[in-house]
Amino acid sequence: MRYGMVIDLDLCVGCRTCAVVCKEHNAQAPGTWWNRVFTPGSKYHQIPAEAEGGFSMYYLPVSCMHCENAPCEKVCPVGATYTDERGRVLIDYERCIGCRYCLSACPYGVRQFNWEDPKGAKARAGYQEGYSYGYPFPHRDKEGRLVYTPDRPKGVVEKCTFCVQYTDKGEEPICVQSCPAGARLFGDLDDPNSRINQVLRKEKGERLLEELGTKPKVFYLPPKRK
Amino acid sequence: MKTGNLALGFLGGLRKERGEATSGMSKANLVFRLGQVLTVVGLVAWGLQLKNGLFITGLRNPFAWGLYIATFAFFVGTAAGGLIISSAVYLFNLKTLKPFTRLASLSAFASIVAATAAVLVDLGRADRFYQLFFHPNFRSPLIWDVLVVGTYVVLTFLSVYFQLLPIGAKEGGRFPFAWATSLPRDQVEDISRRWTRRVALVGLPVAILIHTITALIFATQASRAWWNTAVLPPDFIAVAVASGTALVLIMALFTIDRHRFREFQGAFRLLSKIIGGALLVHFFFMYNDLLIHWWWGKEEAAGTLALVFGRYLPLHLIEVVLPLAALLYFLSRDGARSVGALVLGATAVLVGVFAHRLLLMYPAQNRFPLSLALPGKTGFWNYPIAVGQFRPGEPVFATFWPYLPTVLEVAVALLPFGLLLLISGWFIRNHPFLGESS
Amino acid sequence: MSRPAPLEAAAKFIKSGRIEFYREEETFRRSGESLPTHKRPFAESEYALNPSVRGKYRLAYITRNSLYRIHSNHSNNLWMNELEDYRPKVFLNPTDAAERGIKDGDLVELYNDRGRVRGQAVLDPGQGPGIAIFEQGWWSRYLEGDSYNALTYPFIKPTNEVYFVPGIWAPNTAWNEALCDARKVGER
Structure with a gap:
């Protein structure tokens, strides 16, 4: 099984719902965003960018690409970043030594470091006493590696896990569940009958920075008009 | 606490002993x-x-490596001096440098310990350092760097140790030398000579490896145009020879009595020539690389060059002008005539090399791999990255990080x-x- | 979800029970709006209130909804603030901005005789000329104590007052019937 995702950029309306629910469900501290949506080439989201022969405006959601040839996994000196049996690139929060080599190696800028204790950042944000958000339980893989916990330890790296806590239960990642435009599809790249493979047979999916050979498992259907 | x-203890010690230290x-x-x-x-x-x-x-998410890693690369470089000089003495029989072999080994040992400390403070979880030994990932250049740097720490220490052995044994033989006191003096001398030579022979390839692998940490990263060049490992070696020798030179000048300067002037001249030659090779590598990137004009490279010769030009000038001035100075007639002149030149080289190490970070980090070239402009658009810090009132997404080390x-x-x-x-x-x- | 007004409530003013393009109430006839008609902007509002503002303030002041709020709800939601850089913005057409010496990212002030509001200039080539847009809902704590509604005036269209069926047909302020101009007050 190899999980993958297809994002149809013609359907994406740039509402950033995926980014916000990702932040919520994965309990990201203020200042940390695993999932981002921007308007390529533009300083401001949803403002047209200068482009060849005029202007262009489309929206590009970017989170972890779960690369087959993942540079982050290769550079990790302690194997804290690994690809699991379902093709998800995960981080063992109990093994990461915080060297941040993976932040330098990742071409997509998706890796986020815990520069301070996330509990501290959340406390400073001034939430109501006793308030917390996100999936509340720690989640471990089959070998017992800690791949999700609401408050990551200080000094480790974190990023999108394809919502490991949900996909392990057969649910889709929260960005897929929540997209109001239905722009995101999620499924098994090894299953020829999965919906994403049906779509990818019909339309040519493109991957970001394909020339680097990282072989992402997130495909984009490019906008027909930019 | x-x-x-x-x-307080250290300061107390300082106070107590200030009066005693007067000469020598x-x-x-x-x-x-x-x-x-x-x-x-x-x-x-x-x-x-x-x-x-x-x-x-x-540092923040868009700019993950800075002063610490630059300092690490700097000290890995200066650590070359020791074994390069002792190896030169043994392999090429350069007798003029012989008086400095002990000092050179010491500079290497001190530098590599410093490098280890620099990389240790960079870790977010230094408490999990043991994971490097329990779960090494041998595809990571970093684990190889840990191995060769660790080996180099041991080798340089042994090099210092064996060179000191005869003196240590003679001077009453305290702790690490005690075993040698009972041996005849000739035999101790022999052990010292033999083992120093052996360590040097193993040490030379390891010395080359620490620079190569440290360079490979960066050079393997195909997503960072500034690092991804095959010239980086040889350039690291060139820089290492220059900065390592400069450190040995400073330490030698510092150790000798002023009136013995003339006695060693030939050696100093040779050291400064080694520095100059290595710098020339370094500049040759660096500008060849820049030239190739500029000539082809690929957009990623153009963006990086725009950073080097635009925003970070002052740093680039420091890394070039200071060592270049030192180089011309060393090659000139007056350059090797006085202690002051030599110290000045070697210091300029070290400062320039440190700037060079800092510049290893800036254009690499601030040209995000995921970016768009802007049509008709020299600039580029970096896909924004969340900085990873709660900062109310300030933008959280950055397309550029104006990194400056904090106090x-x-x-x-x-x-x-x-x-x-x-x-x-x-x-x-x-x-x-x-x-x-x- | 938005549904059409219930028939019994609408029956009060839609006597035919169908969409009506012709109204014959006194107010409609007096305003010349018995049939759908175009009226020149500001003629019956700003220019009627104070003729001297004609030509003095040359931008229509539009307070649109933001992607990041529901009116003023979530104005203090820090995730939403992070998504919009904690910066209230003034959206201008690049030509209007150039005329006023405003560059992208400058701190600009929208002002008229009634008040002012400040924000970061965003030049939107897709926006029509003659319009300044400010996103409604920012609390005044983000606006140096100003309020974006200081620039508006409670103009009420007379035809709005013909019936009073709350939520369906009732008087409301014509928020976007306001003139302003823009000037640069600082750089960011």
Whole structure:
């Protein structure tokens, strides 16, 4: 099984719902965003960018690409970043030594470091006493590696896990569940009958920075008009 | 609180012994004391960093490696001096440099310890350092760097140790030399010579490996145009020869008595020539690489070059002009005539190399791999990255990170410098380090 | 979800029970709006209130909804603030901005005789000329104590007052019937 995702950029309306629910469900501290949506080439989201022969405006959601040839996994000196049996690139929060080599190696800028204790950042944000958000339980893989916990330890790296806590239960990642435009599809790249493979047979999916050979498992259907 | 007591202890020691140190070893003692102070400052700052997180540095998600890694690369470079010089003496029979082999090994040992400290303070979870041994991932250049740097720490220490053995055994044979006191003097000399040579023979390839693998940490990253070049490992070696030799030169000038300067002038001239030659090779590599990127005009490379020759031009000028001035100075007639001139030149080289190491970070980090070239413009658009810090009132998504080390970060970075001074000061104070000129 | 007004409530003013393009109430006839008609902007509002503002303030002041709020709800939601850089913005057409010496990212002020509001200039080539847009809902704590509604005036269209069926047909302020101009007050 190899999980993958297809994002149809013609359907994406740039509402950033995926980014916000990702932040919520994965309990990201203020200042940390695993999932981002921007308007390529533009300083401001949803403002047209200068482009060849005029202007262009489309929206590009970017989170972890779960690369087959993942540079982050290769550079990790302690194997804290690994690809699991379902093709998800995960981080063992109990093994990461915080060297941040993976932040330098990742071409997509998706890796986020815990520069301070996330509990501290959340406390400073001034939430109501006793308030917390996100999936509340720690989640471990089959070998017992800690791949999700609401408050990551200080000094480790974190990023999108394809919502490991949900996909392990057969649910889709929260960005897929929540997209109001239905722009995101999620499924098994090894299953020829999965919906994403049906779509990818019909339309040519493109991957970001394909020339680097990282072989992402997130495909984009490019906008027909930019 | 422990560190606080430690600090007081050190300062107390400083006060007590200030009066005694008057001649001969006094300079070394001063260096040792300065090393103590810097080490304590660095340790206290590191303690604060461990408590609060790397939050206290100027680094953030868009700019993940900075002063610490630059300092690490700098000290890996200066660590070359030792074994390159001792190897040159043994392999090429350069007798003029023989009096400096002990000192060179010491500079290598002190530098590589400093480099280890620099990379240790960079870790977000230094407490999990043991994971490197329990779960090594041999595809990572970093694990190989840990291995070769670790080996180099041991080898340089052994090199210093075996060279000191005859003296140590003669001077009453305290702890690490005690076993040799019962042996005949000739035999001790023989062991020293034989093992120093053996360590040097193993050491030379390891010395080359530490630069190669440290360079490979960067050069393997195909997504960063600034690093991804095959010239980086040879260039690291060139820079290492220049900066390592410059450090040995400074330490040698520092150790000799002023009136013996003439005696060693030939050796100093040779050292400064090695520095100059290595710098020429370094500039040759660097500008070849830049030229190739510029000529083809690929958009990623153009964006990086725009950073090097635009925003970071001052740093680039420092890395080029200072060593270049030193180089011309060394090659000139007056360059090797006085202690002051040589120290000035070697210092300029070291400062320039440090700037070079800092510049290894800036254009690589601030040209995000995921970016768009803008039509008809020299600039580029970096896909924004969340900085990873709660900062109310300030934008959280950055397309550029104006990295500047914080005061506390600089204080932490004093730790490796402190250790270098501490180790070299201690050894030079307690043991004769200068050999007889041939 | 938005549904059409219930028939019994609408029956009060839609006597035919169908969409009506012709109204014959006194107010409609007097305003010349018995049939759908175009009226020149500001003629019956700003220019009627104070003729001297004609030509003095040359931008229509539009307070649109933001992607990041529901009116003023979530104005203090820090995730939403992070998504919009904690910066209230003034959206201008690049030509209007150039005329006023405003560059992208400048701190600009929208002002008229009634008040002012400040924000970061965003030049939107897709936006029509003669319009300044400010996103409604920012609390005044983000606006140096100003309020974006200081620039508006409670103009009420007379035809709005013909019936009073709350939520369906009732008087409301014509928020976007306001003139302003823009000037640069600082750089960011």
